[in-house]
Amino acid sequence: MPALDVTKRNLSFNSLGKDQSFPLRVWTQTSVPNQQNTQQDDAKKCCEEEEFDEVGRYQDFHTIDWLREICRNKLRHRQIYLRKFDSCFNRIRAFHDAISAWLLVLLIGLAAGTCAGLIDTTAKWLGDLKVGKCSTFFYMDKYACCWNVQLDRRKCPEWQTWAEIFVNLTEGQTYAFNYFAYVVGAIILSTLAAILVKGYAPYACGSGIPEVKTILGGFIIRGYLGKWTLLIKTVTAPMAVASNLSLGKEGPLVHISACCGNVFSALFPKYYSNEAKKREMLSAAAAAGVSVAFGVPVGGVLFSLEECSYYFPMKTLWRSVFCACVSAFILAHLNPFGPRHTVLFYVHYTQPWHLFELIPFAFLGMMGGLYSAAFIHANLAWCKFRKNSRLGDYPILEVMVVTLITAVAGYQNPYTRIGATPMIYELVKECHPWETNNLCDYMKTNANVTNPHDAPIGNGLQTAVWQLFVAWVFKMVITTFTFGLKIPTGLFIPSLGVGALMGRLVGIGMEQLIWRFPDCPLWSHDCHEGHSCVIPGLYAMVAACASLAGVTRMTVAAVVVMFEMTGGLRYIVPLMLCVMCSKWAGDIFGHEGIYDGHIGLNGYPFLESKDEYFHTALVDDVMHPRDNDPPMSLVREEMTIGELDELVKTTSYNGFPVVSSRDNKHLIGYLYRKDLILALKNAWAYSPNIDEDSVVFFTLHAPGVAEYTLNDRNPIRLFNVVDLSPVTVRVNTPMEVVVEMFTKLGIRQALVTHNGKIAGIVTKKDVLRHIAVLHGEDPDAILFD
């Protein structure tokens, strides 16, 4: 009686039962095994035959094996292309397969642009709704409502504050009423957002970038990029922004874009069924996220490349650019009342910068780096406290309290009362002679002077300086408590805001310094009386860039985002300088950016490809088991179903090496736990005549079937689920080589051999824990495998 191939049976069953299309063909192809050249066939099959319904899927909170996924995709690709000329249907399928990447990035771009447009519009409307409403069309925000009277800019009778609508009050009472409405509005919005997030999509909280980065690094968090998260985050992000908390919509937009990428990939089996391929699309989606957040496609792509993505082949670069452009294009066309430029803060300075200004720019860079180091440490400490104390049990209450404080304290300062985005725009702008706001209130000693800066500060500016300083301190403190609340919280805008406030202050200071001491040799050559010399707005821009770069530890992406915003290469040298200073100053206190910090806080297994490994350990210092016992292994031809069931029940390993015999443990292959469990389940369900003592063998052909079929028990063949070419390293390989292999190949585990015999297993978790120990960190903080 021939051996029963359980997996094959199961597969044919499955494929006939519910999913005829793909697995069936794979199996019929291999159903007549070639008797010659067995070893080679075996290995080919290994790669081909694992393609069935559930085998090869990953569990939640587990790491994927990039190499295996890439191998699976190549099999799929081969299958389709070999059959391309068989029939018209197959030809269409091949064509569909070829263009599906472009279709998918197009869809992602369209969706990301649309979501961003929706969020933008809703956030503005809700934000204004705290203050008043449009009497003509209630669904219009203040800008749209007053669109017709833009030219006048002063009076807009269509827009009414709540005090104007409901009651006739004195001026003081109006202020109090509006203040009250503002605070209550903010609390309602943020509480509603917190309730929605807690009730419907807990994953929709936070910025999402740490998790997106972890997922792109090859980790599975089911539901994190699901439709519910997409929906709830799209709904709650504008509420959170409108409640004037110190947060932005930029991080959440990256998460939302990634959700779009995941949701739409369900339409394309090529991407849905392959975790590595799916991540290529998620990288493109992340690029689209930043692209729509700021209107900077190239900056978005570089953000995805530098900060988010792990595996970024060249074709992904190209598709990311496409995706980012499509989304920015859509956003620009969805925004009928917006400015003509699609970038968030389009500024065009009329003057160049001077060489001596590199000194204050470097200072601002360093300040940005120091601020961000302090922020990262404080925020991580607070988040750790929240996690480990009872505070974490009351997320809604926490949101309410933070909103209350932010709104009550923020309303009294004009720079915190308006949203962070318009505030930053105010700060980075140049003062033109016709401008009348406080920031441009200089004492015009000479009416002929066209330059408003070349003068002592006026009363308005004096007030403004004081307000800016208060706003700066307040923003610094409150952002620390805001990032990590259980609502969508982005960090780009608050970081830019803190930086811009400081930069503007320093800029005004520089300007006054030059005005007071015009003969200082540093600037006497560049600055002349009656002519502009420094632009405080540029200082705000530079400091904003430094602060952003410090907090996120982006470098190139931060510079490119800022230079796309300023629309020119003219200021690239100051921007680069400040980013470099910020990075150097920040690195003194730790190389970790805020996102890496949060990844560590959550215990995700993220192997940073940017870090270098400089230690002398060998792989046998790191592998498990450490003692000289080889690891729990499956023996090729000797084990029984009972033994396997026992093994699965008593251990929690993610996979088992398959060895040649109990004594001579030559490595044959590797079997994933999940695949083994599935195969055993199927064996019990569909194989006749088996019991606990049935022999299982992991070879292609039963090597003497007769002796295993005693008592009418059929032997079970589990060859098809064994990976015959696991990555192996020799027992005396230095860890630096092993780390290189883990980072570059994206493998999940490597088998350690000694003269061909299995000596141990080293997993990604082992590597991460080893690195944590070397860095003096707690290795048990890495929770997942």
Place this chain on the structure above:
Amino acid sequence: MPALDVTKRNLSFNSLGKDQSFPLRVWTQTSVPNQQNTQQDDAKKCCEEEEFDEVGRYQDFHTIDWLREICRNKLRHRQIYLRKFDSCFNRIRAFHDAISAWLLVLLIGLAAGTCAGLIDTTAKWLGDLKVGKCSTFFYMDKYACCWNVQLDRRKCPEWQTWAEIFVNLTEGQTYAFNYFAYVVGAIILSTLAAILVKGYAPYACGSGIPEVKTILGGFIIRGYLGKWTLLIKTVTAPMAVASNLSLGKEGPLVHISACCGNVFSALFPKYYSNEAKKREMLSAAAAAGVSVAFGVPVGGVLFSLEECSYYFPMKTLWRSVFCACVSAFILAHLNPFGPRHTVLFYVHYTQPWHLFELIPFAFLGMMGGLYSAAFIHANLAWCKFRKNSRLGDYPILEVMVVTLITAVAGYQNPYTRIGATPMIYELVKECHPWETNNLCDYMKTNANVTNPHDAPIGNGLQTAVWQLFVAWVFKMVITTFTFGLKIPTGLFIPSLGVGALMGRLVGIGMEQLIWRFPDCPLWSHDCHEGHSCVIPGLYAMVAACASLAGVTRMTVAAVVVMFEMTGGLRYIVPLMLCVMCSKWAGDIFGHEGIYDGHIGLNGYPFLESKDEYFHTALVDDVMHPRDNDPPMSLVREEMTIGELDELVKTTSYNGFPVVSSRDNKHLIGYLYRKDLILALKNAWAYSPNIDEDSVVFFTLHAPGVAEYTLNDRNPIRLFNVVDLSPVTVRVNTPMEVVVEMFTKLGIRQALVTHNGKIAGIVTKKDVLRHIAVLHGEDPDAILFD
């Protein structure tokens, strides 16, 4: 009598003799071997002890092993940092080590910017010298000479043509005399360049990008990036450009930058002594090359990332941006007479594009793709012919003939008479009402019409169209024969030129079409009488981008270069569309860009990381030897010096596996041929009492020394040069995994094992030949290992 450690002896000798600093310390550290835990120690030593003077160097025209180089660098890094606190000197050394990367990229940026400035100035001066000279200062080009009279722009008495200087001639004679001077000048310049290249630096010919790409991919071509190449290429590139051949200075600038990178890396042992680290700097240098060529730093970085580089870690990205910015900054400050914008063709269009224009843009993209496919095939065929025929023996004559044809034919057409760069600038410009050149000669039917385009073409434009068409055909043909001449020949500018000529023609056609049929539903909505509708200059820009993208197969970099040139995101959609169409159209005829084609033509072993491997082969189809004999191996404890000498003499393998015994060939390690030869040479030179029968062993401790020391012959220990952790793959590993490992880890060979025993070796050359066979190409075209 204890075994003599030849390598150690040799090393101590060497280190005391000439280079005390580094190797000595490594050796003293390991000179007291730890008797316990030998295996682990062995492996650590393997990585540490191979660091001495000549071991680990590569031969000319050989591939480097990235993994090994990275490992060597980490050892060096550890050495320096462990000793950091030992003394003040070591502290300075560590600091120097830490900042050397930044110093080096700064130097490269400065040098690249300076070279570009020199080439720019010289090329302009030499180019104008063909036509005439400046009477006031002979070293000034026409633009500088006439600087004072720029406002008038018509007359510039300081600038005299040769005819004006030497003879008083009639108008016809003047034309003939100037024509003659132009042709003779061109031939003199190009011939001189060819003679210099042939005589002093043969590697200075061509664009250099294919070779730079190969070198960055991990190949050694000694002297290709040397000082002589740098000098000669810097001198000859302006001559070649000035001779008005259809070539550009952009490719050579990448080569020159890379030379600067290589030359300056000699100042920093960190980079000079490590091929992998050096290549990080060369990547940054390549970015600086494109940055100065066009004045586009971000585009340059993306060019380096997309087109040139192989191993591009994140920190290289950041340093590349810095290097590219520094070089662009220097160039801008070296160019006192240049325009205010540092980019090559700064254009600013006054109008947006319309949706219907996407149709002609897509058409232009496709045309660009088709042209580039034709160009690549024709140029490669011509280069192959040159290589295999007697034509290759007369490089100078060939240059003279091509120059003669180009000059004689080119002078008669105003668009080929001027250099390609001003021509492209003319073509991409918008026509303003005040412009009087032929390209803007429209019949102004209505004097009030502010837009010159909304009118039928005038006589001037009619002539121009005809001339553009002739220039287009001529450029297409002559570029095919020019690229590959034995002088510096860049391809960016000719590609842009061909594209711009076609684009302008199509643009003028579109414009007239709209003027003739204003009611066509396609554009009747967007175009109104009396208003501009299409900009022929934009068509030229789009088509230039398509042609550049097609020829070089850059995608993102081409778009970013063009969008940095146009200075805005407004035209990114047309540019992306045309690049995509160009790529798709070009891919029909082959995926290979011109640079990949030339790499293939020269037989360099370049493993393209962008290509995917989709076949089913296993590693034992590819490895050597193919039969069941295991490869030539060294046996751990049994071989004699004589046998080893014989082995080295009779074989040409690049390395030998070390196995446990003659019968039981368990893999122990790998020994590079070069290291073996060096060790044997040292053994003969410095070891007493050895002869041909002395036993060599490859273990840390002699396993019973007594029996090997018969007849007073000392055994020789060659343990230190053995790599104990070579990358191994199992015999049934699919080739797709092997290809992934070769591309991602950058290894040079992998040892194939079967149950721990050596079964074969697979080298990069084997992999490349295997891929060539699968693609139906000639595997023997891959010449080098």
